[in-house]
Amino acid sequence: MFGSRDGLKCSRQRALSRTYNKLWRDAQEQVSDLLSEELPEEPLRPERDRVVFFQRLASLYVRYTQIFRHLEETYDQILHPQKRRVIRGLLDSTMGRVLELKNEMVEKEFSEFHYMDDIILDLKLTPEDLEIPIPRYFLSERSKVLHDRQQMLSSILDLMGIADKPKPAVEGRTLSLEDAVKMIQVSERARQGRLRAQFMREIQRDEERQRRLKHRDVSAVSAEQAAVQIQKLWRGFIQRKRTKQEREEEMIFLGMAMEPSLPQPSPAAVLVSANQARRRVRQEEHEEDFQKALVAITSSLRETEGPDMRETMKEQIRQWFIECHDATGSFPDYPEEEDGGSALIFAAKTPQQLVEELKAEDEEEVNKRSGGKEQTKDKEKGKDTEEDEEPGLKMLPSAFLSELQSGHTTFSEVWKNRDESKNFSQRHDAELIKEEKRKEIEAEIRLQVDELMRQELANWKLSVDREKGGKARTAGKKKKGSKSGKKKKKEKDLTADRTTESLYRELVEEGLLKPAENVRLQDYIGDYSYLGTTLRQMDIEPMPSLSDVRQLIPLYAILPLGSQVLHEKAPLVKALLLVGPSGVGKKMLVHAICQETGANLFDLSPLNLVGKYPGRSGLQMMLHVVFKVARLLQPSVVWIGDAEKMFYKKVPKEEKECDPKRLKKDLPKVLKSIRGEDRILIIGTTCSPLDADLKSLCKVYTKIILIPRPDYGTRYIMWEELIVRSGGVVTSTLDLSSLAKVSDGYTPGHMVQVVRKVLTEHRLQRLAKCPLLAVEFVSHLAKIDPIFQEQEEALKAWYAKTPLGKKRAKAALGREGEVDAPQKGSKGAKKKGKK
Numbered sequence: 001m002f003g004s005r006d007g008l009k010c011s012r013q014r015a016l017s018r019t020y021n022k023l024w025r026d027a028q029e030q031v032s033d034l035l036s037e038e039l040p041e042e043p044l045r046p047e048r049d050r051v052v053f054f055q056r057l058a059s060l061y062v063r064y065t066q067i068f069r070h071l072e073e074t075y076d077q078i079l080h081p082q083k084r085r086v087i088r089g090l091l092d093s094t095m096g097r098v099l100e101l102k103n104e105m106v107e108k109e110f111s112e113f114h115y116m117d118d119i120i121l122d123l124k125l126t127p128e129d130l131e132i133p134i135p136r137y138f139l140s141e142r143s144k145v146l147h148d149r150q151q152m153l154s155s156i157l158d159l160m161g162i163a164d165k166p167k168p169a170v171e172g173r174t175l176s177l178e179d180a181v182k183m184i185q186v187s188e189r190a191r192q193g194r195l196r197a198q199f200m201r202e203i204q205r206d207e208e209r210q211r212r213l214k215h216r217d218v219s220a221v222s223a224e225q226a227a228v229q230i231q232k233l234w235r236g237f238i239q240r241k242r243t244k245q246e247r248e249e250e251m252i253f254l255g256m257a258m259e260p261s262l263p264q265p266s267p268a269a270v271l272v273s274a275n276q277a278r279r280r281v282r283q284e285e286h287e288e289d290f291q292k293a294l295v296a297i298t299s300s301l302r303e304t305e306g307p308d309m310r311e312t313m314k315e316q317i318r319q320w321f322i323e324c325h326d327a328t329g330s331f332p333d334y335p336e337e338e339d340g341g342s343a344l345i346f347a348a349k350t351p352q353q354l355v356e357e358l359k360a361e362d363e364e365e366v367n368k369r370s371g372g373k374e375q376t377k378d379k380e381k382g383k384d385t386e387e388d389e390e391p392g393l394k395m396l397p398s399a400f401l402s403e404l405q406s407g408h409t410t411f412s413e414v415w416k417n418r419d420e421s422k423n424f425s426q427r428h429d430a431e432l433i434k435e436e437k438r439k440e441i442e443a444e445i446r447l448q449v450d451e452l453m454r455q456e457l458a459n460w461k462l463s464v465d466r467e468k469g470g471k472a473r474t475a476g477k478k479k480k481g482s483k484s485g486k487k488k489k490k491e492k493d494l495t496a497d498r499t500t501e502s503l504y505r506e507l508v509e510e511g512l513l514k515p516a517e518n519v520r521l522q523d524y525i526g527d528y529s530y531l532g533t534t535l536r537q538m539d540i541e542p543m544p545s546l547s548d549v550r551q552l553i554p555l556y557a558i559l560p561l562g563s564q565v566l567h568e569k570a571p572l573v574k575a576l577l578l579v580g581p582s583g584v585g586k587k588m589l590v591h592a593i594c595q596e597t598g599a600n601l602f603d604l605s606p607l608n609l610v611g612k613y614p615g616r617s618g619l620q621m622m623l624h625v626v627f628k629v630a631r632l633l634q635p636s637v638v639w640i641g642d643a644e645k646m647f648y649k650k651v652p653k654e655e656k657e658c659d660p661k662r663l664k665k666d667l668p669k670v671l672k673s674i675r676g677e678d679r680i681l682i683i684g685t686t687c688s689p690l691d692a693d694l695k696s697l698c699k700v701y702t703k704i705i706l707i708p709r710p711d712y713g714t715r716y717i718m719w720e721e722l723i724v725r726s727g728g729v730v731t732s733t734l735d736l737s738s739l740a741k742v743s744d745g746y747t748p749g750h751m752v753q754v755v756r757k758v759l760t761e762h763r764l765q766r767l768a769k770c771p772l773l774a775v776e777f778v779s780h781l782a783k784i785d786p787i788f789q790e791q792e793e794a795l796k797a798w799y800a801k802t803p804l805g806k807k808r809a810k811a812a813l814g815r816e817g818e819v820d821a822p823q824k825g826s827k828g829a830k831k832k833g834k835k
Contacts, residue, residue, distance in 0.1 A: 016275065017426050020078045024087060027070040028411050031090070034063060035405055038395070046392020053393040054108055058116045061101040062123060062130065068094045069133050076136045077279050079426040081290040082433075083415065084283075090407040091135065092565045096400035098132075099570040102555050104396055110808040112552060112705060113544040115532030127528035127547070132554040134521065134596050138562035140280065146598045149633070152501070153515055156508045248732065290428040297433045301441055309442055313449045317342055321457060331461050334454050341450040343443075399569040494624045503629050507602070510612055512626060516594035516601045521558070524550050524585055524592060525721050525748070527713035541808070543708040543796065546585070546748075553589055554596075556703055561597040561635040561679050568676035573703050575671060575682040577643060579689050579795065580707030581787040583749025586685040590639050593683070597635050602626050605641035606660035623666055627673075627680070635679040643684030643701070644692035668700055690798055698802055706799045709747060709787050715740040718751055723772070726759045731771045739774040745786030754780045 038060070047053040071091040078084055105114055120127065139146065324332040335344040414432070423429070495503060507513035526546025535542040556576055560567045578586040594601045604626065613622035630636035640646065645660035646667070667682075674680050684701055686692070698704070710718060719739055720730050730736065743751065757780050758772075799805050 012275075013279075014424060016077070016279070017079060020074050023070050024074045024078065024083070025416075027067050027074065027090075028408060028416075030063065030067050030070075031094075031404060031408050034060065034067075035401070035408060038398075038401060039405065044395075046394050048392045050108065050393065054105065055119070057101055057105050057108065057395075058114065059119050061098065061105060062116060062119050062125070064094055064098050064101065065130060065132065066123075066125075068098055069129070072133050072135050076140075077276060079279060079282055079286055080423075081283075081286050081428050083426075086407060086410055086415065088137075089403065090411075092563055093400045093403040093407060095135075095559055095563065096566050096570045097398065097404065099555060099559065099566060100396070100398055100400065103571040106804075108393065110804055110811050111541075112703075112804070113529075113532070113542075113548045115529065115536060115542075117530075117533045130551065132551055132559070134554055134558055135562065138558075138596065139598055142598055149600075150515075152504070153508060153513075156505055157515070160509060251732075286425075286427055293428055293430065293433060294437070297430060298437045298441070301434065301437055305438070306441060306445060309445050310449060313342065313446060314453065317345070317449070317453045318456075320345055321460065331457060331464070334450070334457050337447070337450065342446060342453065493628075494621055495628065500629065500632050503625050504633070507625060507629060511608060512602055512604065512612070512622070513629070514601050514603050516599075517588075517591040519588055519592050519595060521550060521553060521589075521592045521596055524553075524588060525714065525718045526550050527711070527717050529711070530713070543711075543792070544706065545711055546707070546714050549589075549705060549707050552705055553593065556705075557593045557637075557681055557683070558596050561593070561599055561637070561681055564677070564679065567679050572676060573681070574674050575684070575701045575703070577684045577686065577697070577701035577704045578707060579686055579704060579799070581709065581747055581791060581795070582687045583747030583787075584707045584709065585748050586687075586707060587641070590637065590683050590685065593681075594637050599635040599637045599679075599681075600630065600633055602630060602636060602638045603641070604638055604663065606645045606658060606662065607642065609662060610658045619662065619666065623663075623670060627670060630680050631678055636681075638680065638682045640682065640684040642686060644686045644689050644697070647692035647697045647700075649691065649693050664696070671700065690794065694798075694801055704799070704802055704804070706795060708795075709745060709792060712740055712744070715743050715746075715751070718748060719743070719777075722751060722755045723759070726755050727764050728755075728759050728772055729767055733771040733773060735774045739777055742774075742778055743781055745788060746781060746784065747787060750781070750784050750786070753784070 047056070068091070071087060071094055075084060075087045075091050078087065106112060116130070120130070321331055324330075335341055420426075504513065524546065526549065528547050529542065529545035532542045532544075532548075556573050560570060560573065578589060580586055591601070593599065609622075613619060626638070630638065640663075642660075645655070646662075646664050648661060651660060671682065682700075689697070716736055719736055723730055723734075754777050758776050800809055
């Protein structure tokens with residue numbers, strides 16, 4: 001019995017391995033198709049039509065997103081450690097290409113939000129397929145580091161909680177008049193409440209006594225009549241319940257009603273999650289075995305094959321010395337280590353490459369003799385060719401296509417046709433490790449051999465010179481890079497004598513480093529914008545939906561923060577501004593970014609800085625400590641709430657003491673110091689950007705995302721989701737459509753407040769007898785002021801004044817974006833000016 005169960009598990013694991021291998025193979029085929037389109041044999045001609053060019057960009061973006069989703073799932077579940085390394089490189093390159101295409105789409109359409117309904121229809125996809133997945137390895141591969149950091153943070157907060165506990169009241173202390181009045185009022189109200197409860201209890205007892213007396217006077221009925229009456233009532237109740245259940249099932253079958261979501265996951269979902277967790281454990285086991293095999297095989301190759309490699313290299317290099325001396329009459333110069341050393345001598349080159357190198361050397365000599373006249377001519381020719389270039393739109397150069405191509409080549413040469421019929425458990429392949437480690441050992445030995453052979457060549461040259469009676473010549477060239485250059489000034493470390501743990505503790509105690517709330521990006525609910533394409537065709541700029549906002553957050557924040565490769569090579573976003581009415585979820589998105597990437601959360605909001613690190617020197621010390629810890633413990637998010645206060649046009653009188661513009665001069669300097677290797681993102685949130693100076697605000701925040709009020713579809717989904725999450729049950733008696741219509745103008749924050757007020761513990765206990773009604777929620781909504789259309793239009797008008805909004809407006813009016821229009825300074829423009 002146990003053997004059959006183990007066999008069933010093994011067969012299931014093999015089936016899953018075949019499934020993920022097939023998913024990887026399909027993704028590689030899609031990558032091959034896209035590479036043939038993006039890297040054709042002949043370069044594509046520039047596209048004159050901006051719409052056609054954008055369609056091509058959008059199509060590539062959607063297709064790369066699908067590859068991204070497949071590779072992420074494969075990398076999370078595949079067991080083979082060497083395959084995972086190949087997939088990881090391909091996954092990072094695909095993510096980078098998605099970010100590049102998104103950046104190019106923004107530059108070409110002058111909008112952060114894009115609508116691709118026609119492409120979705122052509123590829124037979126759904127809006128859910130456009131969702132950007134968040135790679136699970138962001139957290140899984142740093143689980144130990146994140147756990148240790150969370151423990152350190154919780155221990156510091158616990159100590160602070162003990163220190164901050166209020167002291168118990170001392171007996172006999174004097175009370176103020178207000179405290180005494182409040183205490184008397186509380187005591188009196190409690191006394192009156194107890195008396196009222198006692199009176200109601202007595203009244204209920206009297207009513208119960210009268211009811212019992214009345215029943216005694218009624219004439220007794222026979223047992224048969226009583227049984228018939230009970231059966232009648234019970235059968236009616238059962239039939240009504242059955243009819244109601246059948247009616248609901250029929251409506252669900254016809255598609256006229258939604259199936260109520262179950263709070264408990266289905267058995268199939270539980271089984272899938274258990275299998276995924278089991279495979280992750282096996283991944284760790286296989287990785288440990290792989291690391292041990294790397295060490296063992298490397299040491300074995302170094303001992304067995306290392307001496308033979310060393311002697312073979314020496315013999316080849318000596319033979320090269322002799323051949324060069326026989327051909328030229330002198331010994332050659334030894335290649336420098338920076339150029340590749342002796343590997344440069346034996347590099348395999350085609351005849352065409354040799355001819356090109358000789359031509360290049362001849363051209364360099366001619367240019368040196370002519371004094372650079374030909375270079376100036378080439379520059380003039382270059383200018384003429386630039387002016388004569390065919391107008392149109394071209395794809396920007398990519399930093400990830402070459403890596404995609406190399407990853408696809410590795411798959412085709414190594415894994416595509418590899419026989420793995422005997423590798424049932426999907427463990428590492430020792431032969432592949434040997435092939436890879438031989439190259440590393442050869443490189444190590446070559447460095448050692450080069451040092452020896454340089455000395456040997458010098459000795460040979462000296463001995464030949466002595467025989468000729470000539471003067472000894474120098475052994476080699478001077479090393480490159482000996483020119484004295486100006487060194488960049490390093491910033492002075494104000495806390496060089498302090499540890500990272502002490503700085504971390506100081507920031508937590510000062511309230512500048514806070515724990516992120518446990519929310520995920522998937523908790524940010526929003527429906528797809530179905531009218532975006534239609535409105536744009538009518539030259540109307542649509543307001544984005546919350547689903548559109550949710551898609552931007554991974555692209556601009558989560559993916560670059562989670563991957564070092566993307567942060568260094570992809571278009572860099574240093575500062576991000578979230579703009580929207582109060583309650584649309586700006587702060588929630590900040591916490592979700594930290595949770596999805598395991599980032600630290602630093603709070604530099606103006607109100608949070610009041611009274612901390614006073615003075616100019618204190619401000620410098622604070623920024624130094626914050627960004628030093630942010631770099632040492634990256635990724636990090638620096639949150640600035642109420643970002644408009646830093647750029648006030650005029651500081652209100654009541655806020656002058658708080659000094660909200662304290663960081664205005666220093667924040668741009670800090671932004672310049674953030675480089676590609678620093679995974680730090682500054683996120684500002686504001687609900688009243690009209691109070692800020694737009695020019696200085698846009699200089700700091702290069703990316704601005706406008707978050708609107710939720711539309712009808714989002715409100716419908718949100719009401720249902722919030723009710724179910726709070727323990728409620730959505731039935732046919734709850735008119736969600738009317739509730740979503742009535743709640744127009746209310747933000748997700750308002751809806752959360754209403755759901756919490758309605759679904760109390762007492763109300764949840766009565767759900768079986770009294771289902772929820774829309775009226776219950778409407779009465780609480782009426783007590784809250786909504787976000788009116790005028791406020792949203794004001795934000796929309798403000799966004800139109802931002803740099804990207806201005807470009808969008810000019811493009812819509814035809815003032816910008818004309819591909820065929822001659823550029824400034826071109827011959828065509830001069831001719832038109834003369835006419």
